[in-house]
Amino acid sequence: MNAGGSITDNIAGIVYQPDTQFIDTGINYKIPKSYMTSWPLPQVETLRSFPDGDRNCYTIDQVNQGEKYLIRAFFLYGNYDGQEGSPLQFDLHLGVNYWQMVNLTDPSDLYPAEIITVAKDDYFSICLVNTGSGTPFISSLELRLIDSVDVYTDVNQSNSLVLYGYARRNVGGTPSQLIR
Template sequence: MAQCLRLPRETMGILIQIGFLAAAAFRVVNGQKGFVSIDCGMDAGGSITDNITGIVYQPDTQFIDTGINYEIPKSYLTPYSLPQLGTLRSFPDGVRNCYTINQVNQGEKYLIRAFFMYGNYDGQDSASIGSPLQFDLHLGVNYWRTLNITDPFSVNPVEIITVAKDDYFSVCLVKTGSGTPFISSLELRLIDSVDLYTDVNQSNSLVSAFARVNFGGGPGLIR
């Protein structure tokens, strides 16, 4: 039998406040204030627009000068695939390759989101359960996350909410001996509210453990 979770009135009030904060943050998102949206592997001079959000993604050439551009084979994409996942940048050379994002206000709070879709771009069938494709993601000198990719069709998002200690962020892909690092998309979002994610400060960041899940907010993605 399904059971309902009854919340105290005080908790409901907090949830309503969070809803208002999220709506305010969404208005900022639509205006793209404090946004950097990067389509990794896109040819220089191009751009792509997400038809749902209206967000414009730019090439990654001004943020990094290493790596090789690839396109994902069409057979691995669907009509519902995020448009910025059609290309990626791969890093066969060097142990550590870093993106530098300069449009940052020191002391401000940011969400940094990266997407990884293998799509068998190299024709090597490198991602499987028995032989996963693994590499590390660092934010500056600090370890962020290990990517463990076992399915060429899967989209692997990772997020961190952090305070900028400098006027730039350095997002680095680091080899661990289990395949070639790559990245599909990289996003920077200014969190323009002191009331959101109050646990995040100069010493503490929040890292997504699994995924964001939509409970009852309607079908489709909420961005």
């Protein structure tokens, strides 16, 4: 996560803000350039690591209670701590509810986690939970309002959708077409 100024994704026009206004724990690290060759994304050049505490949570306010949101997190280990070796595992929670396990086996892999959910409050609490299998960290955290009631109709106050697998695939557009 970027501790400095904002970063703009010039292709998609998305502005990434520093995470200091959303969390006050953790330590920022820069990913070595040798791990950035496969993922030249400015929003994953840094990360925030959480060596202390069992549960570290981001509090994202300015959320509209009852609205649908896409929450997306990215994890690029990049051997930031020089401890490359055994797999790294920790859990993600949305508030008190289990979201999914993050399981990293290759320091060069970019691991995505996504959930589409309805805001039960006027904020989200996104937590990284230490399960004793490595230090939790996060590279990027995104929150996007889904402003159409006609999509993801199965998502409601008691049902969320979680991305299964590593990525979405373009199964209909032209190869050069950007789909966001």
